Amino acid sequence: MVRQRFFFLIVFIFLVGLGSCQSVKPWQRGTLAKPEMQLEVDKLGSQLYSLVYFSKEASSGGSEVAGAGCGCN
Amino acid sequence: MALSTAALSLPAFSASQPPEIELSLKTSVYKEGDVPIHRVVSGSEERYEIDIQQFYLLTPVARNWSLAFNASHETMSGASPWGTVPGIDGRPTLIMSGATIRDSRTELSVGVNRYTDNASFGIGFTHSNEDDYEADAIVLSGEWDFNNKLSTLALGLSYSDDKIEPTDALLFGRVQKEDKRSRSFSISWTQVLNKTSLLQSGLSVTKQDGYLTDPYKLRDVRPDERLEWALSLRYRKFFENPDGALHLDYRYYDDDFGVHSHTVQTAWYQNISEQFQLVPSLRYYSQREADFYLAIDDFTLPLIVNQSSDYRLSTYGAYTFGLKGIFKHNNWSVNISLDRYISNDKYALSDAQFKHPALLDFSLMSVGFDIRF
């Protein structure tokens, strides 16, 4: 059951990823290169929020692996 | 200007451009609101306050290689919940730690990355040290670009080895020395959708085993294995008018403790001028309690039966309201952010029997400085 769910999710990820995209020429990527268009705008900020939410809520993870553990959790 | 942008994709400017040195500093104050005094039977109602200092340095070391250092130091003080007992009204009431706990944590990481034209590979080591906790972790990562760099596949693997040595173990009859391990795997696919938007889908799976119980609680018994997985979607969209970027993130989390949660996070990066950006943000979080969560500790249950009154395993929901200002000048920038977190069982998507008295409200204020050269 759990295995099936994982399999379904991975397939889902690639379908979302591959579908519905149009060709963007290299010189049309100026907008995507803007700092505010990055997945992670502020590296230390992201680390800080991850740590705070990791230690105060039950959930963690998402798109990246877990780092070192801490006694906060 | 279109010609300059087009020129950037010529090989001379993409391959041999020397990577930049990046340096970031951040100092933050995290402060939890007090526990309502009528919901505390013993101990202090004053909760955690944490000062956090962070440092990050990325520097090229040779052609196609970079080295990253990360350091953070936290000093915390305050009381934490030890357990719950029924109050006069039958609702859970807190037993808090008496004296103010003082602790500090230092984390150091070093990582190496190698870049090729269409891929990058990294390895990193982290050491984290507290009075009562020590962790060593190793992280491996890889990224591959496809479809003329319109798509990126990222894989990550990590292993953390943690040692727990609770303070005053003999005095309070706590465990003396325990350990736990966690292994984690992640995969993500980032896709440029068009000139102004991109989407990342990610999945992470973490397996923890060992001592997962909170050693400071009066009665806390948890399984010695936990399998967690999370699915995330992250979307970025730029709007020429009014010159801003939308960030929209969603995460679904599920584990075999029985917890599952939804997180929705959105931020708007508004360009006010060439130099100034204002970023309001909103986060909503809702989780369902663990199967063995008890609002009130049951001291009559045998010690082999799982139970925990940790508010972090209860049913609740939370909102975070944030505002950030970013000031840029030449190659450096300064950012100031303020976040306010409020949580309540009423905000949850599912119903809770009781509101846990230790549910948190906190404020987080940060000042950061970044420079590239």
Next chain:
Amino acid sequence: MELYEFPFHAMGCPCELRFYADKKQTAERVAEQCIAEARRFEYKYSRYLEDSVTTHINHSAGLRPIQIDQETHAILHYAQVCYEQSNGLFDITSGVLRKVWNQDRRSLPVDSELQSLVELVGWHKVELNDDTVYLPALGMELDFGGVVKEYVADTLTVMARSSAIEHGFVNLGGDISIIGPQVNGEPWSIGIVHPTEPDTAIAAIALSSGAITTSGGYERYFDIDNRHYSHLINPKTGWPVESLLSVSVVADKAIVAGSISSIALLNGEVDGLAWLASCDSAYLAIDCALVCHGDLVNTIEKSNALK
């Protein structure tokens, strides 16, 4: 540190490298690499060599698509953006018009003669894919000359910098790309040739980074029936353009400066000035009455002192 100069000849024009280096051998080694790289480009994109990429593409016009490498693809992509940005005036397929407009021309061509050639011109007809390019009509031709020289100047600059040269510049027939300022921190003084007096400078531009290119309608022209016709041909009509006499542009990259100045010339006098004003780059434009325009004009006085 000493200044070392390396003159050479490539892509049909006199070129020069100037590097500051601690040792002569260092400067020589880097210069050797750079000159070899310039030759590589020259051979790869020459119109005259039998096995150049350009010749392969042109010989397959109307027959079949030709496999191209990533570098060629990237340059063609850049040329495509120039075509789009210039509303079709900057067109690397316009070289066939040279069959009519060449130095042997003594009389004006008749319309039918031009018309058959204009039909072979038009970047929009070219089929460019990630790894192939196809000229769909027999007789069509690509000419990389309008972009490659400037791109080579940029490439050599990047190359010199990655070999630890910090002070110097690359000069490929007047397309100049700065590696870094002089060793004392002073900018280089780049002279701009007077359009009607070839041995004097009309301006001296102080530059410590970026690139400057100069294009002129004065360089080559035809005299037919006592009238000057410039070598700049409007690819849509097939007729020479009455262009500005000379345009110099300063930009981050030589390839960008070069295409801005080329497009300015192709636009004719009035539209050319408007185009320059619309680009964010500093420029000096000289019109047929020898009047100077642009934000680099105030550098002219200095150069008069130089004379």
